[in-house]
Amino acid sequence: MNFLIQRSGLNDIYEKVAAGERISEADAVRLFESKDLNAVGAIADFARQKCVGNRASYIINRYVNYSNYCILSCQFCSFARKKRDADGFQFSVEEIVQKAREALKLGITELHIVGGLHPSLPFSYYTDMLKALKNLDARLQLKCFTAIEILHLAWQAKKTVEQTLLELKAAGLESLTGGGAEIFRKEVRSAIARGKESAEEYLDVHRTWHRLGGRSTCTMLYGHVESLEDRVDHLRQLRALQDETHGFVGFVPLASQPEHNDIPVQNPPTGFDSLRTLAISRIYLDNFDHITAYWVGLGMKLAQVALSYGADDLHGTIIEEHIFHMAGATSPQLQTEADMIKAIREAGCVPVQRNTFYEPIRILDPAAAGSSTETGAHSKVLEDNLATA
Numbered sequence: 001m002n003f004l005i006q007r008s009g010l011n012d013i014y015e016k017v018a019a020g021e022r023i024s025e026a027d028a029v030r031l032f033e034s035k036d037l038n039a040v041g042a043i044a045d046f047a048r049q050k051c052v053g054n055r056a057s058y059i060i061n062r063y064v065n066y067s068n069y070c071i072l073s074c075q076f077c078s079f080a081r082k083k084r085d086a087d088g089f090q091f092s093v094e095e096i097v098q099k100a101r102e103a104l105k106l107g108i109t110e111l112h113i114v115g116g117l118h119p120s121l122p123f124s125y126y127t128d129m130l131k132a133l134k135n136l137d138a139r140l141q142l143k144c145f146t147a148i149e150i151l152h153l154a155w156q157a158k159k160t161v162e163q164t165l166l167e168l169k170a171a172g173l174e175s176l177t178g179g180g181a182e183i184f185r186k187e188v189r190s191a192i193a194r195g196k197e198s199a200e201e202y203l204d205v206h207r208t209w210h211r212l213g214g215r216s217t218c219t220m221l222y223g224h225v226e227s228l229e230d231r232v233d234h235l236r237q238l239r240a241l242q243d244e245t246h247g248f249v250g251f252v253p254l255a256s257q258p259e260h261n262d263i264p265v266q267n268p269p270t271g272f273d274s275l276r277t278l279a280i281s282r283i284y285l286d287n288f289d290h291i292t293a294y295w296v297g298l299g300m301k302l303a304q305v306a307l308s309y310g311a312d313d314l315h316g317t318i319i320e321e322h323i324f325h326m327a328g329a330t331s332p333q334l335q336t337e338a339d340m341i342k343a344i345r346e347a348g349c350v351p352v353q354r355n356t357f358y359e360p361i362r363i364l365d366p367a368a369a370g371s372s373t374e375t376g377a378h379s380k381v382l383e384d385n386l387a388t389a
């Protein structure tokens with residue numbers, strides 16, 4: 001057994017992980033309370049190696065926010081605007097298609113599209129948008145909408161959630177995004193996102209989507225007013241739904257950003273807190289294959305370190321991010337593929353360009369740096385374009 005684990009007093013948890021046994025919520029709280037970050041990281045790294053080996057992935061994608069108008073005013077949100085606000089925006093379908101057209105030249109394989117809960121856009125706007133993007137390039141994977149947007153669209157269009165999802169799927173939707181989970185405990189939700197859908201509603205949208213054959217990711221917004229027990233409770237509910245549906249392809253912990261919003265966060269997430277949260281997610285969520293270190297919130301340097309603390313994915317190139325940056329994130333707006341490959345290689349992992357479902361598109365063989373098991377024309381194009389942008 002690793003020396004770090006031996007001296008940490010966490011041997012029993014390591015033994016469970018080594019034996020393929022599930023850890024309990026009490027174990028997860030103990031991991032959170034441990035100050036021995038390297039021991040927690042060593043257990044997570046062991047779990048990660050058992051699950052996905054030494055690979056670490058990234059995706060070439062672009063974010064699009066179709067609008068920041070929102071009928072809610074979640075206290076933690078720095079993104080939403082009302083119609084009276086001068087910096088509110090909404091894009092037409094044609095404008096979104098134009099953004100996609102430009103990004104396709106950069107080699108993206110995925111568009112990640114979310115917005116606020118718009119007060120008045122008709123349901124046809126969303127289906128027209130999906131259809132137009134699929135018409136532009138049928139291979140482009142469309143990962144769109146949070147569970148709360150789905151509930152909002154269903155409510156506005158007077159459809160059931162199932163019917164809403166079926167119609168969006170028929171128009172081209174391939175994956176739901178994981179946003180909107182925040183922290184599931186009711187009291188915390190009221191404190192940071194009053195009026196937002198409940199945990200049960202969030203989980204039920206994903207449950208329905210999975211039953212229809214869809215796949216999605218899920219998230220947890222940590223580092224605001226929640227307790228460590230609240231984080232464990234959140235993970236417990238995600239693990240339970242994954243046991244039921246096996247429809248989540250990855251988990252993305254999100255470090256909260258404290259600027260320009262109404263949450264009085266005294267101690268926003270530190271590097272220590274983010275690494276342990278990623279590590280414990282890997283150890284506790286034994287039915288998830290992929291844990292993403294979201295560089296937008298962490299910064300690329302910490303996201304790279306997280307690859308040794310249970311994470312096996314760095315998310316994507318993104319190109320244009322608003323939600324975290326309006327809340328004070330100081331990371332850049334985009335990453336180049338070259339930078340992500342470099343970060344992954346330096347961390348001792350094999351870089352894998354993935355698709356929306358975390359399936360490999362291209363595996364870069366470390367024994368022959370620069371070569372790959374498949375040709376990835378997209379990636380080279382992106383690198384060249386960003387280099388000259």
Ligand code: SF4
Binds near residue numbers: 070072
């Ligand atoms: S977090 Fe989402 S639902 Fe809440 S105010 Fe912001 S955009 Fe609206």
